[in-house]
Amino acid sequence: MVEAASYRFLSPPRKRQDAASTSPRCNDQETISMSPIPTLLRSLPHSARPPKPNRRVLPGFGLTLGFAVAYLGLIVLIPLAGVFLRASGMTWEEFWTITTSRSVVATYKITFGVSLAAAVTNAVFGLIAAWVLVRYRFPGKRIFDGIVDLPFALPTAVAGIALTTIYAETGFLGQFFYAWGIETAYSRIGIYIALTFIGLPFVIRCLQPVLEDLDKEVEEASATLGAGRWQTYRRIIFPAILPAWLTGFSLAYARAVGEYGSVIFISGNMPFRTEITPLIIVKYLEQYQFAEATAVAAVMLVASFIILLFINILQRWSESFGKARS
Amino acid sequence: MEAKKTMHAPKLHRFRASSVPRTRFATTEHPAVRWLLTGITVTFLTVFLLFPLFTVFHEAFSRGMEMYLASFDDRFIRHSIKLTLMTAAIAVPLNLIFGIAAAWAVTKFDFRGKSLLVTVIDLPFSVSPVIAGFVFILIFGAHGYLGPWVEKAGIQIVFAFPGIVLATTFGTVPFIARELIPLMEAQGRDEEYAAMTLGASGWRTFFKVTLPNVKWGLFYGVILCNARAMGEFGGVEVVSGSISGRTNTMTLQIQQLYFDYATVPAFAVASVLAFLALVTLILKNALEWWSHR
Numbered sequence: 001m002v003e004a005a006s007y008r009f010l011s012p013p014r015k016r017q018d019a020a021s022t023s024p025r026c027n028d029q030e031t032i033s034m035s036p037i038p039t040l041l042r043s044l045p046h047s048a049r050p051p052k053p054n055r056r057v058l059p060g061f062g063l064t065l066g067f068a069v070a071y072l073g074l075i076v077l078i079p080l081a082g083v084f085l086r087a088s089g090m091t092w093e094e095f096w097t098i099t100t101s102r103s104v105v106a107t108y109k110i111t112f113g114v115s116l117a118a119a120v121t122n123a124v125f126g127l128i129a130a131w132v133l134v135r136y137r138f139p140g141k142r143i144f145d146g147i148v149d150l151p152f153a154l155p156t157a158v159a160g161i162a163l164t165t166i167y168a169e170t171g172f173l174g175q176f177f178y179a180w181g182i183e184t185a186y187s188r189i190g191i192y193i194a195l196t197f198i199g200l201p202f203v204i205r206c207l208q209p210v211l212e213d214l215d216k217e218v219e220e221a222s223a224t225l226g227a228g229r230w231q232t233y234r235r236i237i238f239p240a241i242l243p244a245w246l247t248g249f250s251l252a253y254a255r256a257v258g259e260y261g262s263v264i265f266i267s268g269n270m271p272f273r274t275e276i277t278p279l280i281i282v283k284y285l286e287q288y289q290f291a292e293a294t295a296v297a298a299v300m301l302v303a304s305f306i307i308l309l310f311i312n313i314l315q316r317w318s319e320s321f322g323k324a325r326s
Numbered sequence: 327m328e329a330k331k332t333m334h335a336p337k338l339h340r341f342r343a344s345s346v347p348r349t350r351f352a353t354t355e356h357p358a359v360r361w362l363l364t365g366i367t368v369t370f371l372t373v374f375l376l377f378p379l380f381t382v383f384h385e386a387f388s389r390g391m392e393m394y395l396a397s398f399d400d401r402f403i404r405h406s407i408k409l410t411l412m413t414a415a416i417a418v419p420l421n422l423i424f425g426i427a428a429a430w431a432v433t434k435f436d437f438r439g440k441s442l443l444v445t446v447i448d449l450p451f452s453v454s455p456v457i458a459g460f461v462f463i464l465i466f467g468a469h470g471y472l473g474p475w476v477e478k479a480g481i482q483i484v485f486a487f488p489g490i491v492l493a494t495t496f497g498t499v500p501f502i503a504r505e506l507i508p509l510m511e512a513q514g515r516d517e518e519y520a521a522m523t524l525g526a527s528g529w530r531t532f533f534k535v536t537l538p539n540v541k542w543g544l545f546y547g548v549i550l551c552n553a554r555a556m557g558e559f560g561g562v563e564v565v566s567g568s569i570s571g572r573t574n575t576m577t578l579q580i581q582q583l584y585f586d587y588a589t590v591p592a593f594a595v596a597s598v599l600a601f602l603a604l605v606t607l608i609l610k611n612a613l614e615w616w617s618h619r
Contacts, residue, residue, distance in 0.1 A: 058518050059528035061435045068428035071420075072446050075496055079461035080453070082471065086464055125370045132367040136360055144368065146611040150375045153550065153603035155557025156455075157577040158596040161584050162378035165385060172377065197374050219353045229355065258454030260560035261577070265584065278456040282564060285460065290469060297457050304452045312445060 080301065087298040090291060098295040103271055104280060111277040112303075114188055115256035118195035123249045126203025133204070134211040148201050156198070156261025163194055164266045186268030191276065194262040199252030206248030210241050243318030247311060254307040258300070382600040385593035397594035402571045406579035406595070409490070413562075413575060414555040417495040421551055425502030426544075430532070433510040434518065444507070450499045458496045459564030462489055485567035490575060493561035498554045505547030509540045542613050553606045557599055 087095060098104065132138075133145050151159065167174040167184035177184040184190055214237065222232045260278040267274040277300055284293035355363070387394050397403065428447060432440060450458065465471050466483040476483055483489045517539070521531040537544075559577040566573035570582060576595055583592035 056435055057522060058434050058515065058531070059522075060430060060532075061437075064427040065431040065435070065437070068424060068431050068443070071424045071427075072443075072499070075492070076446065076449055076499060079465060079496070080449075080457075082461055082464045083457070125366070128363055129367040129370060132363050135354070136364055138364050138368070140368075142611075144371050146607055147371065147375050147379075149607055149610065150379060150603065153553050153557075153606040154379070155553075155559060155577050155596075155599045155603070157559045157580050158382060158557070158599050158603075159378055161580065161592060161596060162381040162385075165381050165589075166377055172381070173373070197378065200374055216353060223353055232353075254452045258452065258457075260454060260456050265581075278454045278560065281454075281456050281460060285463065285564060290464075293460060294464070297460055300454055300457060304454070308445070308449070308452050 083294060083297050083301060086290075086294045090295065094291070095295050095298075098292050099299050103275075104277075104296055106272045107275050107277040107280045108299075110188065110191065110275065111257055114191045114276075115195055115253055115259075118192055118199055118256050119249050119253035121192075121196050122199045122203045122252045123245065126200070126248060126252075127207065127245060130204045130207035130211055134208055148204050151198050151200050156259065157265070159197055160194065160262035160265035163197060163262065164190070167193060167266065185266055186270075186274065188267075188274060190266035190268070191263050191274060194266050195256040195259060198259050198262055199256050202251040202255065203245065203248035206244045206251070207241055210244040214240055243314055247314045247318065250307060250311045250314060254304060254311070257307070258304060379600060379604075382593055382596050385589060386597040388593075389590050393590050394594050394597075397591035400591065402574065403579055403583075403591065403595060405571050406574045406576045407598075409487070409574065410556050410576040412487070413490050413494050413558075414552050416491050417498055417555045418548060418552050420495055421498050421502050422548060424499065425504075425506055425547060425551075428503045429506035429510050430536075432507055433513075434515055447500050447503050450496055455493075455497055455558070455560030456564055458561035459489075459493045459566075461496070462492045462565050484565060485569070485573060487573070489565040490562050490573060493565045494555050494558045497558050497561050498551050501551040501554055502544070502547040505543050505550070506540060509543040510536065513539050542617070546610055546613055549606050549609055553599075553602050556602060 129148075133141065133148075164171075164185055166172050167177070167190060169175070169178045169185065171185070174184050182189065184193065218236055219232055222236050223229075227235065258278065260276070260282075263276055264279060267276065267279075269275055269279060277296065281293050281296050281300070284290075284296065354360070398407075428443070431437075432444060463470065463484050465473075466476050466489065467473050468477070468484075470476075470484075481488070483492070513536070517535050518531050521535045522528075526534065557577060558575070559581075562575055563578055563581070566575070566578065568574055568578050568582065570579070574582065576599060580592050580595050580599075583589075583595065
């Protein structure tokens, strides 16, 4: 339960959640009334339903919702809106010049490109790891399963200095890479390593519950009907885990795009080569170039909103997928 | 084909013998494949997770226990620890109250825009931490919307403690709410309805019925939120100005020490936070194991 709980916002919604969010009215009536009338009412169009008396039985609706909305407004929404408000004070030309300047575009390429590479790596290895952790037994499995969440709990700055130490020229793993002529620290490869670390839990934790729920009987049936193992993967298992897999991938990508703490230690922060977009915002701020910082921040925010929207669409998809299956 | 074979008695034995491996691997992989996949997983997780964790403690103790302990005998490091503890002591309770209120509203009532509210709770998670600090500079900074007003009132928010608390709170908003919502959703509303029917007040219902049901999930949420609050970096760096001995939190102090080539003290401070992360993970697994039993 705890596992499901902690990753609920990372994983496709469960059935209960789904029932409550998609048809809240039906859910409520089922718990309160035993008569068959609500079933009848449900088939009526919304406007034809009579108003339901005292639907909110429990107290505190106004207080808790009011507080939650006010809190989110003050801490999250108004501050974020401030970025767009400030950006809207610029002329379009000004905004365009800043956000498409050579140095800024170079950071987009690094941030979005390397994040993609890291998220793809996590998608591939995460799929293998989730499969192994759910299906096989091997010594130390519990420890490996438990440690998956480490990037989630370990401060990014700590991860950053640890990874830099490992992959530096004299480092534990770095010495081998440097011997082969691969510069792992202070390069894009370093950024890639840090972003892979940061996004590691998402694909695994999104896939695990889905793989656990997967009916072994369906696979047995598939094998009985003469399907080879590959055919079963392709036609039975893969379609079932696809939405969760894509959700995990997008979450890892979203996390990597915004990541700052672990990257700045290992990247070396060279303009045009290893400078990420969040860092250029910090640099603009240090030089009191607020207009530049605001414009680039607005672009980053829009990018994260788009990824978040995509994740929401994916979750809707996996919800409808779950319904179709059951 | 195979059905035909079984009809001929003499061939039955051969059919069985040849089909044994096929049925054995019909719903699992060949042992060699299993070994390969397990090997890949163990290597991947060891390289990416165990090595960094090990490195933190290895580097912190590389010059021996005495040097490790001596690292904490530094005014700036002590101040950074104090500042981090104070920040978490404000940010975590704020997010605890918010988490409980949001979870109560979302799981015990039906209203329009519920899924929008849930999405907004997740928002800080996908926003870059740098932006989390930047937004408060835009509001309270010298050129910010409320900058002149704040200055007139004599309060310093940016490059000071309040700014650090704001950026940390922003970054850790989702954690407790997201822990509670699925738990309380799964509990349903029947027990609360029963309590109300029996005449309990709203507060009594919450403390005697709802809270005992979710207390361990809530506990883990608080621990996770605390670990994240203490580890907050990007947002705090932007908003605090990183003034050693004044606005440096633990993570900022780590950065400063590391860039000053003070490796042992940097990893010594990092080891404290890594230990906190380990405790968080162990607790999560213990609670999971306990609830599965």
